[in-house]
Amino acid sequence: MDSSPIRKAFELARTIENPINLSIGQPHFPCPPNIIEAMNRAAIDGKTAYTLTAGIPELKEAMAEKYQIQNGIEYAKPDRILVTSGISSALFLLFNALVNPGDDCLVVSPYFLMYPSMLKFYGANLLTVDESFTSEELSVFSSKKLKLIIYSNPSNPTGKVLSKEQLRGLANLAEKTGAYLISDEIYELFDYDKQFYSIGKEYEKTITLTGFSKTYNMTGLRLATILADEVVIKTLTTLQQYTVVCAPSITQWAGIEALKTDMSSYIQDYREKRDFVYDSLKAHYEIQKSGGAFYFFFKVKDTDEEFLQKAVKKKLILVPGYIFSPSKHHMRLSFATDWDNLKRGMKALVELASE
Template identity: 40%
Template sequence: MQAHWIADRMSRIEISGIRKVFELARNLKDPVNLSIGQPHFPVPEPIRQAAKDAIDRGDNGYTVTQGIPELRNAIQEDVTRRLPDQERPVLITAGTSGGLMLAMCAAVNPGDEVILFDPYFVAYPHLVTLAGGKSVFVDTYPNFDIDVNRVRDAITPKTKVVLFSNPSNPTGRVLSPTILKDLAELCREKNILLIADEIYRSFWYDGDFRSAAEFNDDVLVIDGFGKSYGITGWRLGFAHGPKPLIEEMTKLQQFTFVCAPSIVQHAGVTALHTDISPIVADYKAKRDRMCAELGEYYEIARPGGAFYVFPKAPHGTGTEFVQEAIRHNMLIIPGGVFSGQDTHFRISYAASDDTLDRGIELLKKLARR
């Protein structure tokens, strides 16, 4: 019997399907783990040392809610350089998930609609639910591009927010400047808040990074350090966007997260000056290899960023294929975790080359069955 003190909203929030796969990993001996969306490289030494130095200096207490000035100002300079002539204040957040939660709670009223793109990052619908909103899904299969005409058709008088990730988790899809421009201009035309989750901005492999914020001053950008520097557990993110919204998010952070972890903020200053281009080049090579090795066996929309491939299951549902993979000691994520469809599965190539070798051979074997 469910305890009577549990809020009704919790019945609409499910345990993460990704975490369920992680639990399975405990029962497997030396699995080929291509499931986790976490960089496999060690945290660069200067960043680790900066965190230790902050502890030793005694920088262990609360910071100002907005984030320490050294970090906030450094990010502000980069934002201003990339998006000149815009007033885009910066807020340091407790990870990108913390930033997204603040944004949803600050922008969405009960009953408001939030447009999401299927496939979507697993947390998005639940963050909408937490804010009392309703998720409206726009299909992007089979190539995972956003059709702006479909977005226009999905807009109603209740639409308040459009939320997307670029590059995408789980598909790795990178949107063209034309799509970004059209989406940003549609949201401006309809007075809808566009939220761009750019946590994988560093892992953009073909051409120069482009942001929807280039085409609409009122786009809220969510970004962070966890994926780029291998510090996902340190919980350091940031947001920049329209001043009134950042002010409300800051106010809400005072009474929720209070501030991002203090020692991590100091390490973040060092991270901004740490060259990760060799890491990005390595991940691009892994992307190329996965597509080349598996393209003959699977239907794959070539990813342009992040560190995921989202193939179509060669037989059965995505869940059935993943169950078969687990029986062969390999961990991948069923696409239904991220989607209303159960046709695909997600591979993370944030892994060692040896692990990828083993995974590629197993995936070829499973496809030939």
């Protein structure tokens, strides 16, 4: 997995005094204290033993309710849910179970870097379509035998929220080609213009991935869920028996509390930051307004690596875009940071544009 630019960014940040680090892929706020309290309570109550492989019934029930009420997915029920050790574990289970060498897999681009690297690991043949796709652009794939279609919505690294029409196009393509449709919705709550839509609501064969890591800043606690039909869930559960056995017990209890947590003030803060970044940069860079997650993916004249070198001279750290897309002229910027840092970052970027 070519995460070396992200590692490099970390290392760079260490060497710079008071860096403007806009490379971080997780919230800057701490995990809300009620979630920590619930987790600690579970530990004190002795919930330290293995759970059922598919997860504790209490969390699966809470997730079924969440999928029904929040995502409008009426068929959601505990037997269709598998609790995993984070989204990456969920991806691993899915790709390991579904992908055979030579399988055509369609990835919406720019993409979360784990999709292509994990798919290649399993020998998949990678096809990509740009996230701006129209129905016509999708139709070129409809004669193929696709094994799966995957995207993150809202997107890491672009913040793009796919439109209902685009999602329907992907669902139709999945139905036509027999592909599994994998909707990675880990950033769903970071939806600034209320455009996010779970295609699982209308396409029952969707495999919906929901993560706790990003929303509640608990990337290290390893918790996500997969909503899929019972046959898929059964297969993945068997596979999980051979890997981590179960998601961490206390983290699962934390998950129940997380679902009850009002995150709206955090989201509002990020919405304002989203607006601030866009307003600061739109006159200086070719940039799309991000609709979700906490990223912008904007174009630069230099190559991304050259741009990064110049940025670092101003103490600014971003992630070069080539690991997320075929382009070598984009940078990923995360606005999951405090105001002071973000203002310093915008000042540096405006200066860089005029150099």
